[in-house]
Amino acid sequence: MRIFRTPAGMRIAAVFANILANAFIAALLPRLAAVCYGDPKAGVIGGALWILSMRLLPQWDVSNTILGLLCFCLLTALMVSSAGKVARGRPVRALWVDCFCC
Numbered sequence: 111m112r113i114f115r116t117p118a119g120m121r122i123a124a125v126f127a128n129i130l131a132n133a134f135i136a137a138l139l140p141r142l143a144a145v146c147y148g149d150p151k152a153g154v155i156g157g158a159l160w161i162l163s164m165r166l167l168p169q170w171d172v173s174n175t176i177l178g179l180l181c182f183c184l185l186t187a188l189m190v191s192s193a194g195k196v197a198r199g200r201p202v203r204a205l206w207v208d209c210f211c212c
Contacts, residue, residue, distance in 0.1 A: 125166050131173040132164045138180045145187045 114120040136157035143153030164173065 128166050128173055131177045132161065135173065135177050135180060136161050138177075138184065141184060142180060145184065 114123060139157040139160065140150035140153030143156065144150040
């Protein structure tokens with residue numbers, strides 16, 4: 111509250127963060143659909159529906175949680191090779207996944 115000095119400034123920052131989170135969710139859904147189903151078409155449709163159906167407030171914390179879960183799923187998919195074994199030699203990616211787990 112001290113950073114923004116007014117409740118209106120805090121609300122504007124929360125709305126802006128919610129817009130960014132929803133935009134990233136819509137952008138990541140095609141990639142998640144490609145990883146899960148092999149075709150990004152469902153993710154494109156899902157992203158369009160996500161943008162059309164989301165409100166700015168009061169559920170902005172849900173959007174941030176979903177964004178974190180999507181990033182976790184995609185980073186985990188990057189770490190797992192096509193044979194089902196965890197890829198070695200990628201400590202930076204392992205650190206990111208550990209950060210999302212905590």
